[in-house]
Amino acid sequence: MDGSQVRHNGPGRTRASILGAARTVFAEKGYSGANVNEIVTLARTTKPMIYYHFGSKELLFAAVLEDVYAGMREYEQSLEVAGTPAADAMRRLVEVTFDYHAAHPDWIRLISIANIHRAKHIDGSPTLASRNAAVLEIVQRLLLRGAAEGVFRDGIDPLHLHLLIASFCFYRVSNRHTWKIIFKRDLADAADAIRQRDMAVDAVLRYLRPDNPPAN
Amino acid sequence: MDGSQVRHNGPGRTRASILGAARTVFAEKGYSGANVNEIVTLARTTKPMIYYHFGSKELLFAAVLEDVYAGMREYEQSLEVAGTPAADAMRRLVEVTFDYHAAHPDWIRLISIANIHRAKHIDGSPTLASRNAAVLEIVQRLLLRGAAEGVFRDGIDPLHLHLLIASFCFYRVSNRHTWKIIFKRDLADAADAIRQRDMAVDAVLRYLRPDNPPAN
Amino acid sequence: MDGSQVRHNGPGRTRASILGAARTVFAEKGYSGANVNEIVTLARTTKPMIYYHFGSKELLFAAVLEDVYAGMREYEQSLEVAGTPAADAMRRLVEVTFDYHAAHPDWIRLISIANIHRAKHIDGSPTLASRNAAVLEIVQRLLLRGAAEGVFRDGIDPLHLHLLIASFCFYRVSNRHTWKIIFKRDLADAADAIRQRDMAVDAVLRYLRPDNPPAN
Amino acid sequence: MDGSQVRHNGPGRTRASILGAARTVFAEKGYSGANVNEIVTLARTTKPMIYYHFGSKELLFAAVLEDVYAGMREYEQSLEVAGTPAADAMRRLVEVTFDYHAAHPDWIRLISIANIHRAKHIDGSPTLASRNAAVLEIVQRLLLRGAAEGVFRDGIDPLHLHLLIASFCFYRVSNRHTWKIIFKRDLADAADAIRQRDMAVDAVLRYLRPDNPPAN
DNA sequence: AATGAATGAGTTTTCATTCAT
């Protein structure tokens, strides 16, 4: 009757829109709190499509998490800072990490939710298992470079350094709601956030600084 | 009128057992994932008792969270270390914080869950509102003492320092499941945990150390 | 507001009415074809009551089947025919079996349905496992008595004799619909049924008759 | 217009494979329990093919039943035993019937399922309506021949005799699952089956034997 | 303070069927 047919989106279109909607809703409500109906409404499709494309609510959540971790690649690529002194590169790495977390609260919420469920939804994922966590190698190379330059101490475990950085950047976002109530200060406040960012850089660089720095 | 008397537990006994069971179940499954039936089964009582004592599932969860934060008092009291050099006291504070978090994963899970729900269940709680976060004062006093002793730098925001410490101690527990899958290392591994603990102390003390330490 | 309260039937009332409704609906539609909604409507209650009282649709069906087999007791009790010549007693046994099957088509349908599902719903039932099939003993005693009287042959397996009797009585009911279409005769036709009944008795007695009957 | 041609199976190939898969699945799960998806997966085709070739799930089931009854022809043809004494021929007829049922449990399950649904899926089928049930004529001729030979009684209704034979052969297969649980004996046990077969023959021949057999 | 049973609304999931290509 009319040429403007709405049915049948392009291939993969429905799947993608479900994934996006699911990401939003899961991040907002948690796994159990999220509601399949709300997801399909937001995705402008129907419930069976979830089961057709993903198999179950659980597998849909797993797909969302894979998607979230795919985003980690993007973050990791932005970490590579070539050709600068190690200390500057490290400063940059902390700042980028800080900013990425600050800019992606959904990412953080979804990872928190995954942990509440003991990461069972990504356990056994071939995609994630085959991943080699690029951050660690970047950090590792940077540590070696800094040590060679004489600006970082030796023997730092890159995983532990990453833990120091990531925990700070993640927690200030993930736990800001309880902090606001308990400590009456909003960690997301812009002015304060800048000082937290400086602090993170400072803490990392001081931690790495050799006890007898080169006298140059 | 008839011999079949209903057994009463001691006063508050039912309430307490519901609270304990709820804590376990909410920590395990999250707010929405937790199920009122499971709670009463674990508490060896019946559903109406929840409504009698707490009013609703939401209010029960709020009560659990208050209970969790009451545990914070216990932690804070163990922080007070009198009569020692500031640096030693600070080392102690970090260690106690680290150990407390490591020993109370449920506490951490519940706080994560509260944050997923944007802390709405504790928002407006008179108990929590009236709380003056003792940690901050302890940290504050310690910072001043250390500055006076000349072993800490000036101008450190106690909230930020607490953030540095707490984020590390919290995150390594809260996010250990996803870390295990992504980085193939278990942050809870005993030997590694010791090194993380040393690192936390080290990072904090190096962060506080004055640039020109007193020549003593 | 009004004294005629309908809610809350007597204890066990809801359970019993669900069981009765389920029996009707399962017999009518088969296990998968039966619909939980229809059952609760017929039982004048609500869906959760099925899950509260029985646990699942499958367990409800299992309960129906147990109920069906409980009916077998009633049938078995009516088999005991004391103090008559063995041949007369056997005639009576066949007739009672015939009549019982003819009078309980639902019983037959439910057992057919159970067999379609390979009896998995009653497999492992403690009630049914502990049952000692009284028919077999009755038949056994009757065979011995007849042999002693010299009117039955020796060495008949009571289970096989019961198979001969039951198969005829069951099948003519269970398969009458396909027979009607294939052979254009209705096995349930009253006049014909009488002849079938006579035939069943006749076939059994002739089968049991000794080759050299006592010359009395 | 483009190289990506859809693979066509041979003519009727898809139809036949759907029919075969449907037979398997319906026999296994019953009409309602069977699932169109499972059928097409087993048939290695897609759902619309069912609707293209058969019109609906119900019509597909009807087609399966027609197919099942077509198998009856094969059975009936194997019944014709020429040129032997009537008693031997009858023995053979019972044995063939017994063996055919024993060898085709799916056939039996499908007929049971059809009866659960009151044979509505084959009601009105022109194919089946036009069928003249060959068994009955074979049995009829055999009875006449036996009577002429003086080895069978007169006046036996061939339909009733067929009922006696078929019920035994069908029921021992159709109801073996519940029998196994109730009577703790497996009617399909090979050694026992032989005795059941002998019994069937014996029961039929004794039923037919004249009261005053010819003294030959 | 306690219980067994009930309720209504909602949850995830399934299914036969059909559309566009």
Next chain:
DNA sequence: TATGAATGAAAACTCATTCAT
């Protein structure tokens, strides 16, 4: 003929909450 994707209706099941006692 054949396919991948979509649909609408309904299926089984769950849940927080409340009633009558």
